Amino acid sequence: MGTQYVKGESFFTRINKVTKQYEYLTEDIEADVIIVGGGVTGAILGYYFSKSGVNAVILEKSRIAHGSTSITTSLLQYELDSNAEELKKDTSLENIVKSYKLGLKALSEIENFIAQYGNGCDFKRLDSFLYTAKDIEVKEIKEEYHVRKENDFQVEFIDKVSNPSGFDVKAGVLSKNGGAMFDPYRFTHSLLDASLSNGLRVYENTEVIKVEYEDDAVNVETVYGYKVRGKIIIVATGYNTSLFTNRDFGVKTTTFNIVTKPIDQIEELYKNVIFRDNEDPYNYFRTTEDNRLIIGGEDLDFLHGIPSEAICNESYTKLEQRIKTLFPNLSIDIEYKYCGAFASTKDNLGFLGKDPKNNKLWYCLGYGANGILFAILGGMMLSKLYIGEEDEDLKLFRISRYDC
Ligand SMILES: Cc1cc2nc3c(=O)[nH]c(=O)nc-3n(C[C@H](O)[C@H](O)[C@H](O)COP(=O)(O)OP(=O)(O)OC[C@H]3O[C@@H](n4cnc5c(N)ncnc54)[C@H](O)[C@@H]3O)c2cc1C
The missing domain is CATH 3.30.70 (Alpha-Beta Plaits)
Known part of the structure; x- marks a missing residue:
């Protein structure tokens, strides 16, 4: 048996009935963009590419949204896992603030999707609260508050006196409307439902086992021998990328x-409110x-x-x-x-974009702090890149920013 990436009984797959089942691949096909992985990231890519009129296919080795997507807590926050002061060791303050702003942009994108297709996934926009119960960390929390305040984020500083939480808080940053939560399983299915009418094709139980590149094409072999020929392949396989690259991403x-x-x-x-301590x-x-x-x-x-x-x-x-x-x-x-x-990852950001040595191999990997929001940014920016429009902000997530 291969490495296990998820263990235990997932709450989100258990409480939801399987909304839709997809067939496995039973013929050779062609598509412009081959998306490998049918988790929330693959579904997000499928949504943005098909919305742009690109002929895309998703190949999922198991069931849709049964990997990491089935167990994510689905906290959607613009802030990163580490505070700005700490991240400044590995990236610039400008980049940190930019990534906070991109997080808010991704949250708005999800809201736009919900407004258009209905809230079938219990999406809820709310405040997020970063706090500490330790006196020694009050200074750090204050610094984080100031970074956000000075850069126009809607934040309130909370101290022992203004603490509304009912538990021990020495200091905290309350970000008004800074977060959201949803049901990841149903969000993934909503994205696919919305994309099918735009021509997206989806195959479950269709593992990609081999990838070969030609000058102007990529050929993919699936587990039962059927092949998919495309112009590019996008790796959306979550934390297992070994079939595609030796690169160690995080x-x-x-x-x-x-x-x-x-x-x-x-x-x-x-x-x-969504709560996170500073430990x-x-x-x-x-x-x-x-x-x-x-x-x-x-x-x-x-x-x-x-x-x-x-x-x-x-x-x-x-x-x-x-x-x-x-x-x-x-x-x-x-x-x-x-x-x-x-x-x-060192700068808490994911990896979005082309492999530095292979133009036909692209990645959408929501590693780091906010996997789902990074995947939304990946869907937006990679679908534009495919039609020749390179978003300046994509550089923040480029694959070669570290020697991995
Ligand atoms: C306990 C926990 C809590 C988390 N909480 C959060 C959170 O609050 N917020 C957040 O943003 N992120 C969170 N994450 C991270 C989160 O899981 C990811 O951001 C997101 O779910 C990843 O989705 P994905 O589609 O990239 O990966 P997955 O859901 O794992 O999807 C990858 C898919 O690729 C398929 N696949 C793999 N190899 C192949 C192949 N060769 N051929 C075909 N298909 C293949 C797999 O079967 C899988 O379905 C959490 C993670 C864990 C474990």
């Missing part, structure tokens, strides 16, 4: 989520439409795969203790526990 960890049973007494405040690695939590809490974090090394059950259980237990400490008055039962690979 530092892999295993990250964990637990989901409670529905809790009637959750106060409105917690439904309208390293950090914890974060959100609510769901049916009043559950999802808490995540407690990352461990990924090394050659997800750690053993016993080691994973230690992280789940820590998350359970954490949520019970935050909410001592709630009766909390845990219903789902799962984990998966995650990849961090």
Whole structure:
């Protein structure tokens, strides 16, 4: 068996009925753009390319949205995982502020999609709250607040006195409208539904096993021997890229989520804000439409795969203790526990664009802080690049920015 990238029973695939099944490939076909991977990233690419009138196909080795997409917490935030002051070691303040602004742009794009196609994925725009319970970190939080304030982001500084959270907060940055959340499984299917009428083709249970390049074409072989010939291939395979390149794009960890049973007494405040502490690695939590809490974090090394059950259980237990400490008055039962690979990058950004040595090999990899928002930016910018319009901001995400 190959490396496992996701482990445990996913809440989002469990609560949703399979909305649509796609056939597997049973003939040789041609397409201009071959998208490999049918997670949220592949679906986003499929949406933007087909909307631009490009003949695109998605090839998914398993089921749509059953990889990392099925277990993402789906916190959509413009801010990055590390604070600006720390990121300045590896990138410029200008780039950090630009990426915050691009995050807001990606959030607006999702809102536009929802406005056009309906909210079939429990999308909710809300405030995001970065906080610390440690006196020693107050200075760092203040610095982050000032960076955002001076660059016109809508932020409020929260101190012990103004803290509305009900748990220990020494300092925090509240970003008004700075985040959102949704159901990733249903969002992925909504994107595909919207794209089918634009000519997107989607095949499930169709693993790509070989890729060969010619001067003016790329040839892909799938698991049952059928072939796809295209002009370019875009890798949207999440944290497993080994079939396409030896490049190591980021530092892999295993990250964990637990989901409670529905809790009637959750106060409105917690439904309208997404919370993240300033620890390293950090914890974060959100609510769901049916009043559950999802808490995540407690990352461990990924090394050659997800750690053993016993080691994973230690992280789940820590998350359970954490949520019970935050909410001592709630009766909390845990219903789902799962984990998966995650990849961090030095500047917290993903990789979008062409392989430096191969013009026909493109990547859309939502690594770093905000995988889903980076994928939205990838969909927007790569579909433009394909028709010859290079977005200046694509440089932030270029593949060759680090020696990997
Ligand atoms: C616990 C956890 C919490 C997270 N929380 C967040 C969050 O809050 N916000 C956020 O933005 N991100 C979060 N992430 C990261 C998030 O998972 C990613 O941003 C996003 O889901 C990745 O989607 P994807 O489509 O790129 O990858 P995937 O969903 O893994 O999709 C890749 C697909 O490619 C397919 N594939 C692989 N190889 C082949 C092949 N050879 N042929 C055909 N198909 C192939 C796989 O089967 C898979 O379906 C989290 C990750 C984890 C593990």
